[in-house]
Amino acid sequence: MAESLLFGLAESFxxxxxxRAVQEASLALGVYDELQDIKxxxxxxxxxxxxxxxxxxxxxxxxxWLRQIKRVFNDAEDIIDDFECEALxxxxxxxSGSFTRK
Numbered sequence: 001m002a003e004s005l006l007f008g009l010a011e012s013f014x015x016x017x018x019x020r021a022v023q024e025a026s027l028a029l030g031v032y033d034e035l036q037d038i039k040x041x042x043x044x045x046x047x048x049x050x051x052x053x054x055x056x057x058x059x060x061x062x063x064x065w066l067r068q069i070k071r072v073f074n075d076a077e078d079i080i081d082d083f084e085c086e087a088l089x090x091x092x093x094x095x096s097g098s099f100t101r102k
Contacts, residue, residue: 004053006066009073010046014039016080025087038076045069 016022017039026032049069056063 006070006073007046007049007053009070009077010042010049013073013077013080014042014046016077016084017042019084021084021087022080025083028087042073042076 017035022035023032026035049066052062052066056066
């Protein structure tokens, strides 16, 4: 079921935000509090998904809402991935002294 996948996507996203690398990078970049707010909101959405999954069969608006939430989590996960890559790149630059981009 697609919504079970959505619940898993929400869990994965929350796990990424809670990862040590993201936590450390968010502290270094001064966005820790904002990231915690996003994590808390995602946790609330995840709780609502459990109920919505059961009700979506009879409600077309709810089904569309679930599709939109899936897109939001996919986009948010992409942003966190980019954030992790940039933090890692900065770490490499700082430890190696220079970095040449091709």
